[in-house]
Amino acid sequence: MSEQPDLARTLYSDHAGGATxxxxxxxxxxxxxxxxxxxxxxxxxxxxxxxxxxxxxxxxxxxxxxxxxxxxxxxxxxxxxxxxxxxxxxxxxxxxxxxxxxxxxxTSQDAIDTALVLCTRRAVAALDDELRDVEKLLNDLARTHRDTPVMGRTLGQQALPTTFGVIAAGWLEGVHAPADQLRRTAAALPVQYAxxxxxxxxxxxxxxxxxxxxxxxxxxxxRPLVWHTNRQPLVAVGLAAAQLAGAVRKIAGDITASSATEIAELSEASPGGSSSMPHKANPAAAVACDGYARRTPGLAATLLDALDCRWQRGTGSWHAEWQTLRDLLAATASAVSRIHASLDGLRVHTDTMASRVSEPTTGHAGDITDITLEGIDDE
Missing domain, CATH: 1.10.275.10 (Fumarase/aspartase (N-terminal domain))
Incomplete structure (x- = not known):
């Protein structure tokens, strides 16, 4: 008998995502x-x-x-x-x-809705441990590289200098808000019995x-006392999860771009290889994060569509939620796990960054980093 945990999705979606x-x-x-x-x-x-x-x-x-x-x-x-x-x-x-x-x-919906709430809350609680590690890694990057000059890039082109610290602080700020929203909406999920x-x-x-x-x-x-046709509690969790997935996908995209051979300012500690090109060191964790996160907007859209819950029981809209919300949370959890792997030991090539900065004037970048981190710490 397999010792793998009892999961619902494919081998790639769950096990290849890292932590389950x-x-x-x-x-x-x-x-x-x-x-x-x-x-x-x-x-x-x-x-x-x-x-x-x-x-x-x-x-x-x-x-x-x-x-x-x-x-x-x-x-x-x-x-x-x-x-x-x-x-x-x-x-x-x-x-x-x-x-x-x-x-x-x-009624059947009482049992199913409450079961979905219990599964959701437990999944979010399990995800939260790794999510807090991600936030810590980002915080450490921002503090360590507060004054590390790097060329900023806008619209795909080199722009003006900034610091890698302010970039990492921006990553953290982007993750922190939906992570907090996910925690709060999951904690507020109600029982269903009406x-x-x-x-x-x-x-x-x-x-x-x-x-x-x-x-x-x-x-x-x-409360709400009865929400058979008020699907807002579950939609709130799903949207927070999708926003979180989008936030880590942004980080993954930056890491992937900055790991390109021609730029080489970042590299993962354990890059992936290629089946046909042995010279490659792919940012495999960031790429996988991107892949998982890309699934979440469509799943979130399905939850929004399910708000059309007719009369006193949804006709298909309710049924559409059961797998959708679980898949959305699973994809988000895998995206968080992969960005954690990408960030853990991330190599910041400061010499390469500095070599592209002709005028290392970064203005208030260090101050922005400090203010951003202090604002998050205060929460």
């Missing part, structure tokens, strides 16, 4: 396991509020804990009802002596109490 700490939370198995986690927490909340008996809750917990989810089988069974919750709940109810504690007052048409009718008069207890038990926000 975020990706393990985005697989189909992680998604289905999170549906079970929702169902178990719902049984606990319904018991705690007195909506179901302790016996029904215990029967539900036993069935869920003993449940072995066959991803392929659930995928096939999902075709009939259009989502995986329906066959999973049917199997759980069939496995328990008292089905009253299974899927209490919930029943068939979003009014908690099936658990009246304890519905809101169950909802809030479920949110607390899962560590999720309580």
């Amino acid at each position: 700490d975020a990706h393990v939370h985005l697989s189909d198995r992680a998604f289905l396991d999170a549906i079970c986690e929702f169902e178990r927490a719902l049984a606990d909340a319904a018991e705690a509020t007195g909506h179901i008996t302790p016996e029904a809750a215990e029967a539900a917990r036993t069935a869920i804990d003993d449940y072995s989810c066959d991803v392929a089988a659930i995928g096939s069974a999902s075709a009939a009802g259009g989502n995986p919750t329906i066959p999973m709940v049917a199997e759980l109810k069939a496995a328990t002596r008292d089905a009253a504690g299974i899927h209490v007052g919930a 029943g068939a048409t979003g009014n908690l009718a099936a658990t009246h008069p304890r519905g809101i109490e169950i909802h809030d207890r479920l949110a607390a038990d899962l560590g999720l926000a309580e």
Whole structure:
């Protein structure tokens, strides 16, 4: 049996991206396991509020804990009802002596949305460790090269001198804002529990109490109270991830261009080779970062398109989110991992940079670097 983690995308998309700490939370198995986690927490909340008996809750917990989810089988069974919750709940109810504690007052979207939220928050938390390392590497580059002269380039041509420190500080500033936004939007993701048409009718008069207890038990926000057709919480996370991918792609593009043989001002510590040209030292990590990040705008556009969620349940728009958001987060995580590899040990050829600066006047470049870093540190 393979010891590789259970991932959902191709070998290249996940394993070749470097770290897969975020990706393990985005697989189909992680998604289905999170549906079970929702169902178990719902049984606990319904018991705690007195909506179901302790016996029904215990029967539900036993069935869920003993449940072995066959991803392929659930995928096939999902075709009939259009989502995986329906066959999973049917199997759980069939496995328990008292089905009253299974899927209490919930609808399929409650389980799927909450599962997607749990997967998203865990993936972002895993990504954050590497992301903070990237920010530190950029901070170190900016401080180290505060006064390192380099020729600035605008519109593809040499312009006037600047410093590599201010360039690195600009990279950091570009990454820091969407990284912070991604953390905040992921932390704000809410529980979904509102029943068939979003009014908690099936658990009246304890519905809101169950909802809030479920949110607390899962560590999720309580508001918005129901967001079956308000997809803004997930879109906010997806857009932040896409912006972050764009920010690291900008760095990757600069590194790739500055590593060109004719420029040779930067080079990766562990460049990639060529299958046919042994003389090449490709900035392979930066190139891969660019490739992963390029996928994210289209995925983000799909999430924006899914905001058209009709009536009380989306007709296809909701379904489009499940894989899209996970793919978007996975592509972003791979882009961050590859830019981390590119920056770690990045070789800055200061002599080459200086040789192209005929007049090493850099104005307030050092001051700009300091102010930029101080502003980020203050946050």
